[in-house]
Amino acid sequence: MGSGNELTELYDSLSVLYGSVPSEADSEWKLALRSVLYDDELLANEASCYGAQQKERNLGKRKDYARRHGNGDRVTEFSAIAVADPRESDRRYVPAGAKLPVTPESREVLPVNVSSEGVDWAISLLAEFPAEPAADRPGDGVHLLLDPERVHRARENVGRGMTESETTVLFASDTHLGYENREKTGRGSTVSWGQDISSEETLSRVTRVAIERGVDAIIHTGDILDHEVDKETLEFASGILSGLSSRDIPVYCIIGSHDHDSANPQHPDSVDGISWLKTQVTKGHLTELSTSPTSVASEPLDAYGISAGNVGIDDVGKFHSREWEPSDIAFGTASSGPNVLCLHDGLTPYRRYDADVDLDRLLAQSRVSFDCVLIGDEHRPKNRDFENGYSFEASDGTPVLYTGPAMRISEPYRDHDAFVTELTVSVDSIDTKRHKL
Numbered sequence: 535m536g537s538g539n540e541l542t543e544l545y546d547s548l549s550v551l552y553g554s555v556p557s558e559a560d561s562e563w564k565l566a567l568r569s570v571l572y573d574d575e576l577l578a579n580e581a582s583c584y585g586a587q588q589k590e591r592n593l594g595k596r597k598d599y600a601r602r603h604g605n606g607d608r609v610t611e612f613s614a615i616a617v618a619d620p621r622e623s624d625r626r627y628v629p630a631g632a633k634l635p636v637t638p639e640s641r642e643v644l645p646v647n648v649s650s651e652g653v654d655w656a657i658s659l660l661a662e663f664p665a666e667p668a669a670d671r672p673g674d675g676v677h678l679l680l681d682p683e684r685v686h687r688a689r690e691n692v693g694r695g696m697t698e699s700e701t702t703v704l705f706a707s708d709t710h711l712g713y714e715n716r717e718k719t720g721r722g723s724t725v726s727w728g729q730d731i732s733s734e735e736t737l738s739r740v741t742r743v744a745i746e747r748g749v750d751a752i753i754h755t756g757d758i759l760d761h762e763v764d765k766e767t768l769e770f771a772s773g774i775l776s777g778l779s780s781r782d783i784p785v786y787c788i789i790g791s792h793d794h795d796s797a798n799p800q801h802p803d804s805v806d807g808i809s810w811l812k813t814q815v816t817k818g819h820l821t822e823l824s825t826s827p828t829s830v831a832s833e834p835l836d837a838y839g840i841s842a843g844n845v846g847i848d849d850v851g852k853f854h855s856r857e858w859e860p861s862d863i864a865f866g867t868a869s870s871g872p873n874v875l876c877l878h879d880g881l882t883p884y885r886r887y888d889a890d891v892d893l894d895r896l897l898a899q900s901r902v903s904f905d906c907v908l909i910g911d912e913h914r915p916k917n918r919d920f921e922n923g924y925s926f927e928a929s930d931g932t933p934v935l936y937t938g939p940a941m942r943i944s945e946p947y948r949d950h951d952a953f954v955t956e957l958t959v960s961v962d963s964i965d966t967k968r969h970k971l
Contacts, residue, residue, distance in 0.1 A: 538614035540667035545584040546609040547635045554627045563648040578678035591669035618643040622826035637662040649832035654688040661685040701833040704744045705955040707755040707910035708939035712763030719762045719801040736941045739971045750831040755910030756790030756878030759807040768810045775819035786821045788839035790878040808850045826866035834871030842878040860896035878910040883926045894929040907934045913944035
């Protein structure tokens with residue numbers, strides 16, 4: 535850190551955060567931020583809010599500091615505190631280009647949209663900031679910013695709640711919407727029983743399982759679409775995703791190689807699948823995972839994702855190479871709950887000599903310790919072992935799970951049912967249950 539004014543920088547960055555908190559966020563989170571900034575009931579005894587300290591300890595020079603180190607209204611260049619981009623799930627709430635404070639102890643960027651389940655965790659983060667940041671004038675030696683009883687309760691609840699709280703996710707992959715078009719377009723091979731399977735019916739069955747099981751969310755690990763998909767199939771899928779959204783079952787995804795190819799259909803009856811995926815993201819019916827953590831259904835679970843070739847929805851067509859190395863990836867810091875990483879490439883330990891990416895290297899260089907890795911792309915269990923051929927461990931012991939294609943579109947499924955996998959995730963365990971489709 536440089537010699538900047540810590541108090542002014544904290545005040546301005548927290549003011550941006552406070553103004554960005556959406557109406558659906560937990561009310562106590564907004565109260566805690568207001569307390570720190572403008573004086574309210576969550577302050578510790580004898581503590582003074584940052585706004586009052588600005589008047590008393592910075593000699594009325596905040597505007598001058600903002601002109602020298604910002605845009606005149608607020609500070610945008612920080613040298614006294616650590617700041618970072620908002621979390622991926624928070625970016626839509628925060629002004630473009632704005633930075634948010636990073637906690638001095640746990641090195642977490644403060645969250646914006648905090649649920650009732652996450653408010654204790656958020657308050658425990660806010661309590662890391664000093665009661666009297668460095669300013670032009672010294673303070674009176676107060677050491678506690680927020681009410682110590684409330685902070686103690688928050689930290690106890692975070693520690694206890696993470697062991698008790700569970701998130702239930704339906705893990706699906708390789709739905710290949712539009713697969714039936716292969717007969718008409720002549721692109722891609724088909725199984726001999728192709729007339730007996732339907733990508734629309736498959737998506738309906740996945741949805742039915744999600745609703746019947748009452749899951750918190752669906753995670754799809756790529757190849758949502760086949761490489762040729764028609765308008766009617768996508769209209770059907772739009773209705774399915776809209777229905778899931780109305781039932782508060784969010785769908786999180788990465789994209790696969792066939793999704794990439796759907797951007798350039800060759801048949802006149804096919805449409806641009808990537809444009810459709812972008813529209814679903816814009817509507818909020820799909821959430822694309824990235825190397826930054828995304829909170830799953832406002833639960834303690836964070837999800838990360840790397841699409842096939844490390845090329846996401848917005849980058850399809852911009853990059854021709856789909857090769858990537860573990861050293862290319864930098865994961866954002868997770869919250870204190872469990873997390874999963876989603877991938878769609880040929881990886882170890884399923885593959886050895888023909889793997890696209892070395893998963894052990896990826897995990898070893900990551901600053902995030904993942905509780906589980908969920909992988910798409912593979913259309914068959916290892917060694918045709920439907921009992922054990924979809925579950926592995928990385929070298930460091932991280933569980934690696936496949937769920938196979940949601941449709942019976944590869945030869946090993948001639949005599950086997952396709953399935954999706956229900957995951958019950960807590961900080962201590964990940965339990966799995968398969969559901970035939």
